[in-house]
Amino acid sequence: xxxxxxxxxxxxxxxxxxxxxxxISKIYPSGESTVVALRDVSVGFEAGRITAIxxxxxxxxxTLLNLLAGFDIPxxxxxxxxxxxxxxxxxxxxxxxxxxxFGFVFQNYNLVSILSAQENVELPLTLAGVPRAKRSxxxxxxxxxxxxxxxxxxxxxxxxGGEQQRVAIARALATNPSVLFADEPTGxxxxxxxxxxxxxxxxxxxxxxNRTVILITHDMDVxxxxxxxxxxxxxxxxx
Amino acid sequence: MRGxxxxxxRTLLTVLGIVVxxxxxxxxxxxxxxxxxxLGQEVxxxxxxxxxxxxxxxxxxxxxxxxxxxxxxxxxxLQAAAAEFGITQVAPYLLTPRGSLSGSGYxxxxxxxxxxALNDLYPSLKLGQGRFxxxxxxxxxxxxxxxxxxxxxNLKLGDELRLNRADRYKVVGILQRGDGFTDSFIFVPFSxxxxxxxxxxxxxxxxxxxxxxxxxxxxxxxxxxxxxELRSQTQGDVLKVLDRAIAIGDAFRFGISLISLIVGGLAxxxxxxxxxxxxxxxxxxxxxxxxxxxxVFQLVVLESLLLAxxxxxxxxxxxxxxxxxxxxxxxxxxxxxIAIVTPRLAxxxxxxxxxxxxxxxxxxxxxxxRLVITQALGRN
Numbered sequence: 001x002x003x004x005x006x007x008x009x010x011x012x013x014x015x016x017x018x019x020x021x022x023x024i025s026k027i028y029p030s031g032e033s034t035v036v037a038l039r040d041v042s043v044g045f046e047a048g049r050i051t052a053i054x055x056x057x058x059x060x061x062x063t064l065l066n067l068l069a070g071f072d073i074p075x076x077x078x079x080x081x082x083x084x085x086x087x088x089x090x091x092x093x094x095x096x097x098x099x100x101x102f103g104f105v106f107q108n109y110n111l112v113s114i115l116s117a118q119e120n121v122e123l124p125l126t127l128a129g130v131p132r133a134k135r136s137x138x139x140x141x142x143x144x145x146x147x148x149x150x151x152x153x154x155x156x157x158x159x160x161g162g163e164q165q166r167v168a169i170a171r172a173l174a175t176n177p178s179v180l181f182a183d184e185p186t187g188x189x190x191x192x193x194x195x196x197x198x199x200x201x202x203x204x205x206x207x208x209x210n211r212t213v214i215l216i217t218h219d220m221d222v223x224x225x226x227x228x229x230x231x232x233x234x235x236x237x238x239x
Numbered sequence: 240m241r242g243x244x245x246x247x248x249r250t251l252l253t254v255l256g257i258v259v260x261x262x263x264x265x266x267x268x269x270x271x272x273x274x275x276x277x278l279g280q281e282v283x284x285x286x287x288x289x290x291x292x293x294x295x296x297x298x299x300x301x302x303x304x305x306x307x308x309x310x311x312x313x314x315x316x317l318q319a320a321a322a323e324f325g326i327t328q329v330a331p332y333l334l335t336p337r338g339s340l341s342g343s344g345y346x347x348x349x350x351x352x353x354x355x356a357l358n359d360l361y362p363s364l365k366l367g368q369g370r371f372x373x374x375x376x377x378x379x380x381x382x383x384x385x386x387x388x389x390x391x392x393n394l395k396l397g398d399e400l401r402l403n404r405a406d407r408y409k410v411v412g413i414l415q416r417g418d419g420f421t422d423s424f425i426f427v428p429f430s431x432x433x434x435x436x437x438x439x440x441x442x443x444x445x446x447x448x449x450x451x452x453x454x455x456x457x458x459x460x461x462x463x464x465x466x467x468e469l470r471s472q473t474q475g476d477v478l479k480v481l482d483r484a485i486a487i488g489d490a491f492r493f494g495i496s497l498i499s500l501i502v503g504g505l506a507x508x509x510x511x512x513x514x515x516x517x518x519x520x521x522x523x524x525x526x527x528x529x530x531x532x533x534x535v536f537q538l539v540v541l542e543s544l545l546l547a548x549x550x551x552x553x554x555x556x557x558x559x560x561x562x563x564x565x566x567x568x569x570x571x572x573x574x575x576x577i578a579i580v581t582p583r584l585a586x587x588x589x590x591x592x593x594x595x596x597x598x599x600x601x602x603x604x605x606x607x608x609r610l611v612i613t614q615a616l617g618r619n
Contacts, residue, residue, distance in 0.1 A: 071527060071612045092531045099529020110524040110616065114245060124528050171528075 017044040018212045019068060019179055024077030026063050026235075037063040039235045040077070045179070048210040050202055052226035054217055060235040061216045062183065068214065069102055069181050070094050081179070099127055103172030105201070107184035109164040111156040111171075117143060117163075118152040121170045128175060135174075142170035146200060162193035169200050183216040198225055245514070253510040254550045257595070260503030261554020261588050264496035266561040268587070269578040271489040273562075275482065276579055288455040289447040289462070290477065291317070294470045307333055307441040313469060314445055320465065324458050325450040330355045331442035333432045337402075338391075345388035345423045347402065349432030353377045360446070361421050368396050369412035376411075378430045383412035387422035400425065406435045447471075500595060503550065507599035511543045515607045522607050523615025536608035543600025544593060551592025555585050 026038040038060045045051050045068075055061050066072040067079055070086045079086045081101060089097060103124075104110075111120045118139045125135035143149050146166035156164055165185060172180055182201055186194030201213060202225045215226055223229050231238040293309050309331070317329045330351050338344025350360060352372040357364060372383055384394050389410075394400060399407040408427055416422060433439055449458055459471040472480075515522070522535055562578035569577060 066613050069527075071616075092533070095526065095529050095531045097529075098527070102529075104527055106524075106616070110520065110527075112521050112524060123525070127525075127528065127530050127534065175529075 016047050018047045018082060019045040019214075020080045021064070021068060022078045022080065024064075024067055024074035024079060026060075026067060026072070027075045037235055038067070038074070041232075041235075041237055042077075043230055043237060045212050045214055047178070047212055049228060050213040050215060050226040051228045051230060052215040052217055052223035053230045053232055054220065054223045055232035056218060059232045061218075061232055063235070064232060065181055065183055065214070065216050069104065070098050099124060099175060101178050103175065103177035103180045105165070105168050105172050105180070105182040105185045107187040109156070109161070109168045109188075111164055111167055113156050116153050116155055117148060117159065117167045120156070120167055121174050123171060124175045138174055139170070142173055143167070146170050160193075161189050162196065165189065165193075165197050166200065169197070177211070179212045179214065181214050181216075184218070185215070186217075186219070186222055194222070198222060202226075245517070246510075249510055249513070250546065253506045253546060254553065256506040257503045257547055257550020257592060258553040258557055260496070260499040260595075261551050261592050262557035262561055263499050264493065264591065265555055265558025265580060265584060265588050266565060266578065267492035267496045268489055268584055269558065269562045269580050270565075271485045271492065272581045272584050273566075273577040273579040274488070275485050276581075288449045288452045288473065289459050290472050291445040291447060291462070292443075292470050292472070294468050307436070307438045307443045309442045309444055309469075311440050311442055313466065314442075316466065317445060317447060317462075324461060325454060326447055326458075327450050328355065328359070328446075328448035330446050331429060332444055332446060333429060333436065333438070334443045335432075335436065345385070345391055345425055346420075347425050347427060347432065349427050349429040349436075351377075351429040352426075353428075355446075357383065357426060359448070363417060364421060365415040365417075367413045367415040369410070371412055372426060372428060376428050376431075378434070379428060380406055380408045380431055380435075381411045381428065382408040383414060383426045384410050385414050385422040385424045385426075386416040388425050389413050391423070392425075402427075402432075402435050406431075500591065504547075504595045504599045507543055507546050507550075507596060508602060510546065511539060511600055511603040512606065514542065515539060515603045518607075519610060519615050520617070522610050523612050526610065526612050527616060532608040535610075536604045539604035539607045540597060540600040543603065544596040547592045547596025547599065548589065551589045551595075554592065555580065555588050558588070 021041050021043050024038060024041050025036065028035045028037055041060075041064060053061050053064060063072075067074050070079070070089075073087050081097070084097070086094060086097070111117075112123065115123065118136070121139035121142055122135045125138060130138070140149065140152065143152050146169055148163060148166055148170070151159060151163060154163075156167070159167065165188075169185075172182075180201070185201060186197050189197060201215070213226075215222065217223050291309070291313070311331060314329055314331050317326065320326070321329065333347075333349035335347045335349075336344060337347060350357070353374040353376075357371050366383075367386065369383070372381060382400055384392070384400075389395070392400060394410050394413075396410055396413055398410045400410060401407050408425075408431070414422070427435075429442075447458075447462075449455060455473040456475065459473050459476070462469065462471040526532070526535060559580045562580055565578040566576045
């Protein structure tokens with residue numbers, strides 16, 4: 001069971017906008033009324049740059065990431081990746097699109113518990129239909145780069161929080177995505193481990209391939225690693 | 240597979256549910272397979288190519304009506320037409336059951352041994368003790384007894400078998416144990432049995448042997464046109480009748496086992512659905528990474544299928560052991576292996592287990608494939 005992906009064809013040059021939100025809003029029904037989680041947000045993300053989206057809890061950071069990543073569709077407005085409108089894509093195409101172009105690192109790691117570290121890293125490659133030998137090689141290389149080459153056969157419950165997050169980073173980079181989303185990647189880690197994770201996300205891997213990194217955080221210390229900080233409050237961008 | 244092993248006890252219990260359901264189905268249906276094979280062998284052993292009974296008479300018995308109703312004049316008529324139809328031998332027979340055939344009974348078969356040898360009728364029969372019946376026994380009250388019938392009626396060589404108040408048949412031969420229903424037969428001379436039963440001009444049926452057995456179908460059709468009052472059945476026809484009767488029995492038994500299969504299927508559906516609920520977040524992650532809904536659907540159906548097929552294989556094995564137990568238990572009663580697990584039955588069991596797995600997995604798979612990513616990841 002594998003699925004093929006649509007290979008990116010656009011040439012990304014540094015400073016060109018890779019991902020763009022154009023006037024997006026998200027409104028959830030709540031009983032007989034509605035809740036506006038995001039209001040007319042427009043923001044662009046450039047190739048090779050790290051952008052931190054910061055804001056207090058409930059400000060709409062996660063909603064914005066959901067829409068940018070294609071997990072959810074905006075109530076109005078559009079999300080464009082390399083000029084492609086995610087909203088217009090049917091679910092199956094959107095899934096393939098995410099697989100080919102986006103990588104994700106979550107706060108609580110979200111590794112698949114029944115898969116080893118190596119198998120977790122291979123998962124997106126398996127979905128993309130990459131042959132076994134090649135995906136094994138890619139996973140091994142990536143786990144070496146996150147210093148987990150001796151823990152490849154370990155399962156998530158045998159790894160520490162920091163190790164799990166490093167596996168998650170390796171998994172996110174397995175398909176060499178053009179956009180890497182990281183949602184509170186250090187939120188569950190102590191400060192020392194968190195610094196190590198941030199280094200992995202921001203340098204040198206993230207910058208080496210014109211990859212766009214979007215960091216969601218409420219921690220200004222984490223945000224300070226970014227080239228650009230976007231503030232969000234009450235569902236709207238500030239400044 | 241590892242998804243299923245996450246809750247090994249629950250998975251094991253579910254597999255056991257399928258094992259029991261499939262095993263019971265295998266045992267039930269193996270009875271039909273056993274009957275089919277045993278009766279097929281028996282009919283195949285019968286010498287005559289065509290068996291003639293009266294058209295419109297009770298068709299519940301493959302050998303003809305329980306009450307003799309075929310006028311003997313047809314024996315002469317068929318003999319007269321022998322040359323035209325390529326017939327080499329025509330012989331009437333009487334067949335009458337005593338007791339129940341399910342263990343305590345036997346069949347009395349009256350055949351004209353002055354014109355037909357017992358091995359012409361049943362080529363596989365072998366004499367154990369005493370002698371066969373012959374021309375000299377035409378009206379004699381003598382009998383050759385099948386091994387099972389001898390056991391059932393408690394008969395030994397030289398003993399007497401009482402078939403009515405006056406007529407006592409002396410046992411002059413006992414057959415070796417075969418592996419068929421003829422073990423429950425007692426063979427006596429046709430004329431003697433006519434007198435005992437008080438039927439002088441009727442027979443249960445007439446056996447017809449042809450010069451070329453391959454012409455049986457054609458000849459039976461031609462006989463039907465010439466003698467519309469008679470029903471001419473080839474061995475194939477008899478087998479078809481038997482097969483239909485067994486198929487009805489199979490359908491009945493399958494109906495019973497369907498209940499346990501449905502219960503087993505619900506157990507699989509429950510286990511897989513619980514697995515889906517427990518792995519909501521993981522399915523959300525897989526979908527977020529880029530798996531299509533169809534991938535998740537297939538993954539869940541595959542798990543369900545795997546569960547059911549493992550249960551199916553286990554069920555065939557346990558069912559096979561069950562048939563051995565059934566055959567062992569009834570060995571002394573019916574003398575044939577009445578329960579047989581044939582490759583056809585094994586394939587059917589696997590097929591049904593697979594269909595069960597497929598159907599049981601559909602609802603959980605649909606649920607898993609339709610998860611909203613943001614909800615599954617707890618992101619809203």
